[in-house]
């Protein structure tokens with residue numbers, strides 16, 4: 001057991017302001033470098049199109065690409081030959097995601113603000129979206145479902161999936177099968193910031209999209225933030241995070257399993273437990289260290305926990321909630337005696353797991369909630385991916401002849417006051433003399 005594996009231990013209120021700031025700052029000190037590299041990649045794709053994408057596949061994925069696009073028949077074949085139990089599990093996940101997201105579909109509204117003046121707002125499905133499914137340190141068929149299924153529920157015109165190729169130049173069978181199952185229209189073997197740039201600006205092979213959704217590592221998250229001049233994005237959904245709030249009812253081994261599960265995604269993952277009482281905090285820390293010592297993805301887990309892992313103690317749950325709101329975790333797990341009573345106190349979490357039986361892994365794959373979630377503290381303002389990300393809104397106003405006459409003078413007055421005299425004239429055109 002390595003007693004110093006976790007970066008932060010001890011009492012939450014004893015953390016120095018500098019340590020607390022570093023714990024909060026999940027963008028990390030290397031970020032300026034990531035941002036610069038990402039900017040260079042985007043510029044290369046804008047300049048050289050497909051040629052740059054092929055070079056980057058060689059550079060970052062060690063893959064020689066025959067073709068950037070994967071024919072639909074290849075996806076269908078992967079689905080047909082998928083191991084039946086795995087296919088059943090993917091189908092079950094897809095069904096739950098569709099059900100949960102269908103319930104979120106937005107409604108058009110119309111309101112009469114004054115007699116004869118009707119203001120409406122109508123959700124229109126987007127024309128074309130890009131779904132990024134990560135594929136560097138693990139493959140993510142689940143992320144294909146999380147992006148494509150809600151897009152299809154919303155009625156998006158065309159859904160394009162990008163995911164990095166393996167060294168053989170191919171996508172995993174699971175990713176291909178998930179794309180076919182969810183009904184993706186086109187699939188490209190492209191990863192990282194290059195894929196994001198291609199979807200944002202278009203290349204000879206890749207059509208530009210209206211919105212890019214989906215998670216990824218620091219490069220993918222940085223790229224999404226850098227292309228917003230050309231495309232909409234969902235939210236910066238970067239390296240995974242978990243914050244567990246636990247009291248004496250929590251099983252320390254279960255809390256440790258949750259910490260390890262998110263730590264194994266990425267060395268940049270951030271895993272924190274806030275436990276009521278020093279005894280529980282020590283038991284959780286010891287369980288985390290034991291679990292890390294036997295982890296299959298030990299190198300990743302060890303780096304994540306030693307760079308950003310924390311187990312901190314508080315005197316009471318009341319001390320935990322302001323920290324939760326400030327930290328704004330991607331995933332919050334409430335492992336307490338009365339988790340449902342605590343739920344309203346939890347602010348700024350990407351998604352909440354209520355009670356210790358609600359393992360984050362269930363939400364990652366199967367509950368039907370979306371696992372594409374804001375990270376790096378941005379859950380303060382951004383929400384997780386939902387069906388709403390796949391619409392844009394059209395507002396309109398209808399005005400009857402009589403209502404136009406009633407608007408003419410006041411609108412004319414306001415326009416005059418702004419010095420916009422043609423507006424005033426347009427408004428007064430329908431005055432009744």
Ligand SMILES: NC(=O)c1ccc[n+]([C@@H]2O[C@H](COP(=O)([O-])OP(=O)(O)OC[C@H]3O[C@@H](n4cnc5c(N)ncnc54)[C@H](O)[C@@H]3O)[C@@H](O)[C@H]2O)c1
Pocket residue numbers: 037060061133134135136137138143164190191192193194215216217218219220236237238239240265266268269330371372373374375
């Ligand atoms: N927040 C969420 O909703 C959510 C959901 C699922 C997964 N995730 C996160 O997604 C990430 C997946 O990361 P991943 O790395 O496995 O796959 P990824 O697809 O995000 O990244 C792989 C790509 O990164 C690029 N890359 C790698 N090294 C690079 C370098 N040195 N310079 C430039 N580009 C480079 C390459 O283009 C490569 O294809 C993890 O951080 C995981 O925690 C987040």
Ligand SMILES: N[C@H](CO)Cc1c[nH]c[nH+]1
Pocket residue numbers: 140142143239240241262330364365371372
């Ligand atoms: N925990 C990830 C979101 O941070 C989602 C995921 C996909 N597969 C496994 N986990």
Ligand SMILES: [Zn+2]
Pocket residue numbers: 240261262265364
């Ligand atoms: Zn996960």
